[in-house]
Amino acid sequence: MRSDVANRRLYQLLFPFLLIWYAFVVAGLVAAVATFPDRPIGSLDEIPWWSHAIAFAVVAATWAPVSAYLDRGVHQLAFGQRDNAYEVAGHVSRQLLPSVAAALAGTMALPYVEIESDGRVVTSYGKVPEGASMVEIALTYQDERLGTLRVSARRRRDRLSAADVRLLDDLGRQVAMTLYAARSREQLVAAREEERLRIRRDLHDGLGPTLASLGLRLGVLQRTVRADPAAAAELAGELRGDVRQATADIRRLVYELRPPLLDEFGLVDALRNLRSGDTLSRTVSAPEPMPALPAAVEVALYRIAAEALHNAARHASATECAVNLAVTASAVTLTVTDNGCGLPADYLAGVGHRSMRERSSELGGVLAIGPAPAGGTCVAVTFALGARDPAAEARDVAAGARVPAAGARESAAGPRVPAVRPRDPAAEVHVPAAGVCESAAGLRDPAVRPRVPAAGPRDCAAEVHDPAAGARDRAGGAHDTAGGGAHA
Amino acid sequence: MGRMTRSTALRIAAALSVLVAIIGITLFDLPNLVLGARDSEAPFGLVLGSFTSGVLALVAAYGAWRLQKWGAVLLIAVNAFWIVQAVSSLLFDRTSAEMLFASLMLVHHIVVISFCLWRERVVSAV
Incomplete structure (x- = not known):
């Protein structure tokens, strides 16, 4: 201060x-x-x-x-440098990894520690004793090889013990997380700057000239309104069109910042009203009441669901889709399962899948895309909710919304135990274990529980089937684009 | 703004200031201080002021080299003072050599102050 x-x-x-x-x-x-x-x-x-x-x-x-x-x-x-985000992010990551290397060397009495990533030495500490052997530990986080940790033995012509290497393996995971955090931070800052640039471009190149032109033409209108009322009326009509265009531009900009449906209806109803395709009928199941989620997580879930539904309708020729939201005290999981043709054998991630992955990794989420148990494709993303808003927590507790809250609702409604179909065990790996439907199934038939998927088009007892989804999708199209503006 | 980093700019400013401070102290201040107040070639008050500013510049250069804020601020203050001297020299000195030196010093001080205020390119600036 x-x-x-x-x-x-x-x-x-x-x-x-x-x-x-x-x-x-x-x-x-x-x-x-x-x-x-x-x-x-x-x-x-x-x-x-x-x-x-x-x-x-x-x-x-x-x-x-x-x-x-x-x-x-x-x-x-x-x-x-507080207004220079790149510099701040760079400074943090520059400081973080050297500290980790120094701490590692200090605590394990290692004369030399080196962290390498993307083929370059990110940081090193100490000096290699002459003739000492080197040990390499792969730095892996979320199945992704991020770099290598290299350490030297403590003395000349000496080697590290197996216990040392085991310990380094364990510590390597922490180093990998730090490396990942440093990378993510830079990516996040870069993404934010890109976003700001895009908004600036939109405002400067789109709205700015439009409004300036409107101002000029209003001046012309003011001058001609008495002298030539007919021309003035025509000009007023044109101006009206331009104002509409400007309003649509603002709506588009606002929509891209944060879908207005999220603020208007909340995540669950926004998912129900999501436009995906022409003929895709959809079921959306979620805890009720839905606990408050961080805004960034809501947007990510919404965008990922939108992408998954879009893919199901466009690429998988699916006719039905189940969207399941499951919230626990520590995580929220979205599962989108379709009944389409599934992923091809020679499947390569496209732009949409990469976009989903980026959205999830930006917030430290885990995304899994794989074949659904009953055919089709299952997209599951889980975000940790480590630091939830205390006010939201209090609201949840007051509302008795500890998850799976839907279980109560399902019991009251008389949940149907789903017909257990043969499943691909490998596929179930992609499906989050905790889910509303699982809990519901477990109430009646515990034996079935391990085999019941978290989400399936017909599995969820509590699912809110929306027969009018197709029609609303079409309406939702207008709702999301032209209609979205009304919410903006 | 250019691609030079702020730390590089501050270090260049520090090095330039050290150079000028050492030249001023060794060629002007110390000989006059040795001669004393009575025999000094320049007004003794000016000699004392110049010597003080030279020492301050060395301290400021140390701070700026270590990328300290106080170093940069002090360097700006000292160079602003030196600019007053350079402009006075441009107006009142008699020989062409003195005028040339004053011009060079003027450019030097402006460059040092610019480097102390150096700002890396900010992508997000609107």
Whole structure:
């Protein structure tokens, strides 16, 4: 707090000082040029008055860029790099990994520790003793090889013990997580900056000129409204169209920032109203009441569900789709299962799948895409809810919404134990273990529980089947695009 | 803003200031200080001020080299003071050599202050 005040004082003093100083330097330089033929001068009185006038004009003409430059420079000097996200992220990651390497070397008394990623040494600590052997530990996180941890033995012509290597293996997981966190942080910052650039571009290139043009044409309208009412009426009609276009642009921009349906109806109803395709009927099951989720998780779930439904309708020729949301105290899982043709044998991830993966990994989620137990494709994503909003927690507790809350509802409704179909055990790996439907099934037939998938088009006793989904999808299309604007 | 990092800019500013401070102290301040107030070639107050600013510049350069904020601020203050001297020199000095030196110093001080205020390119700036 004190340093904040000091920084502000520094900014408030240094900026005007430099501005005055700049005016003084310009005046001095102009005076030196003006008095050059008579130099050296005896006193300041010999400087002609027009020299000051020229200096004043020069200062006035250059005031805006110079003051902006000085302002930015002094701001940076006083407040540091806090407005430069890339620099901050880079600084954090630059500090994090060297600290990890140093801590590893210190705690295990290793003379040399090196962390390598993407073929380059990210950080190293210490020096390799001559003739000491090196051990390499693969740094893997979420089945992805992120880099290598290299350490040297403690003495010359010595090797690390098996216990050491085991311990390093365990510690390597922590190092991999740190490496992953450093990478993710950079990716997140980059993504945010990209988003800001996109918004800036949209506002600057789209809305800005449109509004400027509207202003100009309104001026024309004002001038012609009395002289030529017919032309004015025509122009007013055109202007109306332009205003509509601008409004649509704003709606699109707002929609891309955060789907308005999420704020309007909440995640579950937003999923029900999601536009996916023309003929895809959909069931959506979720705990009731749905606990409050972090906004970023809601958006990610919504976008992933949208992509999965889009893929089901467009690529898998599916006719039915089950969307299941399961929330526990520590995680939320979305499962989208369709009855389409499934993934081809030579399946390669396309743009949509990559986008889903990016959305999940941005928030530390785990995404699994694989064949559904009953055919078709199953997309499951799980996000940890480690740091939930305490107010939301309190609301949940008050509402008795501890998950699986749907079980109660299902019991009351008389849940049907689903017909157990033969399943592909491998496929079940992709399906999250905890789910609303599982709990529901377990109430009646515990023996069945391990084999009941979390979500399936006809498995969920509590599923809210929406026969009108197809029709609403079509309406939802308008709802999401043109209609979305109404919510914006 | 260019691609040079802020730390590089601060270090260049520090190095330039050290160079000028050492030149000023060894060629101007110390000889006049040795001569004393009575025999000094320049007004002794100016010599004392110049020597003090030279020492301050060395301290500021150390701080700026270590990327400390106080170092950069002090460097700006010292170079702003030196600019006053350079402009005075441009107006009142007699020989062309003095004027040339003052011009060079003026450019130097402006460059040092610019480097102290150096700001890396901010992508997100709107």
